[in-house]
Amino acid sequence: MPAPATTLLAIGTKKGLWLASSTDRQEWTLSDPMFLMEEIPSVAIDTRDGRTRLFAGRMSWHFGPCIAHSDDLGGTWAEPREGGIRFGADDDAALERIWQIQPDAEGRPGVVWAGCQPISVWKSTDHGETFTLNRGLWDHPHRSEWGAGFGGAAAHTVLPSPADDTLHVAMSTGGVYRSDDGGASWEPRNRGISAYFMPDPDPEFGQCVHKVARDAVDPDRLFAQNHHGVYTSADRGDSWQSIAEGLPADFGFVMLTHPHRGGTAWVIPLKADGERIPPDGRLLVHRTDDGGSTWEGSGTGLPQAEYNAVLRDAACVDTAEIPGVYFGTRGGSVYASADEGRTFREVASHLPDVLSVRAAVLPG
Template sequence: MTQTDSDLHASTDVLLLVGTMKGAFLLWSDRSRRQWRMEGPHFRGEAVYALLHDDRNGRPRTFAAANSPHWGSTLRTSDDFGGTWSSPERQNLRFPADSGWALAQIWLIAPGRDADPDVLYCGVEPAALFESRDGGESWAPAQGLLTHEHQPQWQPGGGGLCLHTILVDPVEKSRMLVAMSTGGVYRTDDGGLSWQARNSGVRAEMRA
């Protein structure tokens, strides 16, 4: 019997995803991590800022935030460990037309709770949070953060005005924290409808 790539990947214990300015690489090893097998580059010549492998709900889906000089920043997906990748015809994370914002970069891809296997989040530049409830097929911005009263005060840091950290509460389903450069930390307790600054003790001007 011939062993397929999927069989080989399924029997491998460790997968390391590496994003670079010249593409993405998938590195495979066993638990000893003494030897690695490298695949790539995927998206040759494109900057890959974020990668995620999500096997919740029995779905071995890999996400890559690739930034093409021609197409801009898009979220690509693979259900066969990088054998093939989706090729969206346009950006699949888009701000509302009346917001005046345009997607510059996807900085982070994060899974939702284990109890919500179809929920994922993306932190982007300019600083905003996008959510998917169908396993990454479609995305929408969190309006409560997009229209926050503090938004005019947020300023770019050294890497740009980006939302770079997403933490879901493992117990409280409606609670989540995000952090952005340079707006600081914000928390929601109602599933993203409203957000409060949580910057006591850190150097950020915005306060609750």
């Protein structure tokens, strides 16, 4: 009999990185902390090309930010020269934080993307050993008008399409931008997304989009969690339609999509921007199976009272045949579901603020 598959869960927190592993997604083994007292706002698990490479976007308040990788499941870590991501002398900028580490599609196994603060996107073609600044976005004429969200000026979502050279980036604040030529040029794609807090509530750009995810079956379909507003687009972001009806609140940070089935997405609503707690203090994960026409909330296995938020990258979905859904709270609890978000169990508790969570079914 073949050995059961192992699911690996990477948990980045305000004070270090933990790894959890399980062969049944019910019982979990938690590692000792790594990079203790460093902030880990981004993690990634890259299982392409027949190997497993872990990435951690580290932030040391003494040494600054860097991107590290491990090829032995966290046993040892390597740091690329000069931290891996570094602005040039003429860019008049310094790296502040790595918000997103995104391996590209299976057909581009060496390509890894990073979204950073100040708002910038970086590309590696050598499995994350070195990164190059995307000049098309950095030199964009809108850049001087992009602002900072509550957490900073972040390029927090990088979505390469598996079908072609389309690339989407979402930023706080700036909105959604799309490149149709692999990142050489960029245009804003925010029509229909509200920016109620601005003098013009329907600007070309400047929206505070919190997270964007791509549909697994139709790469032209996107889902977005906005700063008040939940949306979908059927045309690669050319236009957006609200799908917030049926949710207890339209604020939040999380947006996840099913890895195999179209039209399925998950959100974790918060009451409002001024009250960043679950509605009525009840933590629920809401799911749609029809592209946002209807939603169903589930809290089975979750605490009856919870007043901590779930941040945008503190949630993820694995790629198992029946996908697991995972998230961590700012109160340091991490939860796992082995049945697509219907029921949950606690993986870890009393960790520092959870900032980033990623899961992967490891190759045999």
